[in-house]
Amino acid sequence: MGEVLFPRMAVIGCGLIGSSVILAAREAGCVGEIIVADLSEAHRARIVELGYADKVTGDIAEAVAGADLVVFAVPVLAMGEAAKAAAPAMKPGAIVTDVGSVKGFVAQALMAALPDTVFIVPGHPIAGTEHSGPDAGFAELFQSRWVILTPQPRQDDAYLEAVSQLSEFWRALGANVELMDDRHHDLVLAVTSHLPHLIAYNIVGTAADMEEVTQAEVMKYSAGGFRDFTRIAASDPTMWRDVFVANKEAVLEILGRFTEDLQALSRQIRWGESDKLFELFTRTREIRRGIIAAGQESAEPNFGRDRGKH
Ligand SMILES: NC(=O)c1ccc[n+]([C@@H]2O[C@H](COP(=O)([O-])OP(=O)(O)OC[C@H]3O[C@@H](n4cnc5c(N)ncnc54)[C@H](O)[C@@H]3O)[C@@H](O)[C@H]2O)c1
Numbered sequence: 001m002g003e004v005l006f007p008r009m010a011v012i013g014c015g016l017i018g019s020s021v022i023l024a025a026r027e028a029g030c031v032g033e034i035i036v037a038d039l040s041e042a043h044r045a046r047i048v049e050l051g052y053a054d055k056v057t058g059d060i061a062e063a064v065a066g067a068d069l070v071v072f073a074v075p076v077l078a079m080g081e082a083a084k085a086a087a088p089a090m091k092p093g094a095i096v097t098d099v100g101s102v103k104g105f106v107a108q109a110l111m112a113a114l115p116d117t118v119f120i121v122p123g124h125p126i127a128g129t130e131h132s133g134p135d136a137g138f139a140e141l142f143q144s145r146w147v148i149l150t151p152q153p154r155q156d157d158a159y160l161e162a163v164s165q166l167s168e169f170w171r172a173l174g175a176n177v178e179l180m181d182d183r184h185h186d187l188v189l190a191v192t193s194h195l196p197h198l199i200a201y202n203i204v205g206t207a208a209d210m211e212e213v214t215q216a217e218v219m220k221y222s223a224g225g226f227r228d229f230t231r232i233a234a235s236d237p238t239m240w241r242d243v244f245v246a247n248k249e250a251v252l253e254i255l256g257r258f259t260e261d262l263q264a265l266s267r268q269i270r271w272g273e274s275d276k277l278f279e280l281f282t283r284t285r286e287i288r289r290g291i292i293a294a295g296q297e298s299a300e301p302n303f304g305r306d307r308g309k310h
């Protein structure tokens with residue numbers, strides 16, 4: 001058991017990520033009491049059954065009262081409302097963070113809602129699955145994965161200490177921590193996470209709408225590439241709607257680049273420019289090999305994915 005970094009942690013929203021934070025923190029022994037607030041009555045009942053927390057409530061203010069660490073783990077567009085509900089009960093000096101997939105938007109929402117007596121350090125674990133809800137969580141989710149923190153541009157000692165304590169918390173959960181500017185985070189994640197999800201939603205939608213190919217054929221012959229896309233396209237609709245609304249600017253920027261590159265590929269196929277196709281496919285294979293060599297991805301394609309299925 002490690003050192004208790006936060007005597008009381010409140011987790012607001014206890015789905016895949018919130019419950020994984022709780023399970024990992026409990027396993028690491030780095031938090032004392034755990035209080036959960038969740039909007040969904042069904043989720044609250046399940047969290048009680050699973051025994052994840054010392055107290056489970058539907059009242060966010062009640063959950064954050066006296067907490068040293070508050071983790072907002074609700075969908076991105078719900079962060080502002082959740083923070084507003086928490087604001088009057090926040091303990092002065094508490095560290096407030098979140099796990100949202102978009103950082104600029106969430107930082108603005110938290111800063112607008114919360115008093116300046118708390119330390120707001122937005123964060124994003126680059127780890128997840130296509131499953132959601134409290135049953136989907138597992139303690140190993142953050143092991144050797146990146147957590148990006150996007151601190152405010154403040155240099156006072158108390159704030160730097162809060163950033164350092166939160167970094168220590170994530171390291172205790174097994175993650176590697178990186179600090180980044182939130183605009184840059186949103187551009188990077190638009191390429192590495194948001195665009196891939198958009199492509200998956202689109203390709204599965206295209207296949208579903210085809211008239212010459214039946215649904216039965218799509219299911220029967222989706223053993224390879226398409227099947228991987230369907231996994232991603234099964235991700236939570238609320239979460240992903242919110243990501244695209246909140247990261248509109250960066251996603252449109254990246255989508256513009258992507259569309260141009262796709263047009264170039266269309267031309268190469270149309271005009272039989274096979275060397276150009278071969279050159280691109282060789283380059284992309286090297287990128288995949290680089291990711292595996294860097295240890296960021298298991299060569300095993302389904303690593304951890306079937307944990308916490310619901
Ligand atoms: N799923 C992933 O792969 C992943 C990875 C990294 C970060 N994230 C981010 O983590 C956050 C949570 O995602 P998740 O996958 O855990 O979602 P989830 O749907 O599994 O869990 C969200 C939980 O929040 C609750 N909730 C919703 N609105 C609420 C509100 N206003 N107040 C209190 N509770 C509320 C829901 O009832 C649910 O239990 C999102 O911001 C998402 O962008 C997700």
Ligand SMILES: O=C(O)C(=O)C[C@]1(C(=O)O)C=C[C@@H](O)C=C1
Pocket residue numbers: 100101125126127128129130192193194232235
């Ligand atoms: O592995 C998956 O299923 C994920 O979608 C995880 C994933 C990603 O795109 O990498 C999804 C959203 C996040 O904000 C972080 C991680």
